[in-house]
Amino acid sequence: MEPTGGKPLTLAILGTGAMGRYWTYRLRAVHPWIVGEVPPPYHLKDHGVQDVLAPRHFSWDETPPRAPDVVVLATKWRRMGCAIPWIRQHASGSFVVSLMNGMGQEEALAGIPSLVLAAGITTAAVTRFDQTTPAIEIRSPGETLLPETRDPREHVLREWAHTHQWEWQWRSAEEMRSLRWQKLLQNSVINPLTALADCPNGDLPRHPLWSLSAPLLAEGESVAHGLGIAIPDDMAMRVHALTEATAHNISSMLQDVREGNATEIDAINGYIARKGQTLGIPTPAHQALWQLISQLRA
């Protein structure tokens, strides 16, 4: 499918961490560029399959030969200081698919008015191992959901997703609002608690810190309701199910803590706490974890 005057679309993935490499692998049929700090080759293990990826790579300060039509935002929040100027400079009119954890993408990209943002979610679980060479291991392909936008570039993505079996699914913008909050609530429990417990996701429900999951969910659900967002009443089960589906994964927050990197706590529990404060809804458990995790690196 060639909707841009006969030229095939160019897709750029921003982020060379676990998720950037993962999407480079999953979308390899359309030859995405990858932009970020760590140059290829990237080694990967996908259950029985081993592969080495060598996509076209640009560092943050390199100028690509042309503007990409579609940008997949797969970077961590700590790299947004690189990603936003890159988009502004090289892809300001592009269709940006965010598959980042946490909230605040709209606000972060608001200064680039000509782009179209499709903020989606993914439960893909990938662990990064960079001791000898950049490598990832895919623990679970999860689910990837995107909002319907009616943008012609989305049409191409749908064709590609169908042809190449990316297993991306599209949902109405309204449904996506709730789904993003559901993923936020799942991350607000699993990520900081595994980071503190220093355990894979699947071990968390047997750890004493798991007792914090109930107050975290109750507070998060109150904030969501305060914002008028419908949340299903079986969230506790959904969080537990995600720990099982990603049992062998090391959560992205624990990977950050182990590597001494800044975590995404501001965009996850910090986001819920800030929204709670604006609405006058107390969120003591989120506040406590926001502070604790922030201090881990201070």
Ligand code: KPL
């Ligand atoms: O989103 C994740 C993360 O680690 O950030 C999950 C899906 C929980 C996988 O670990």
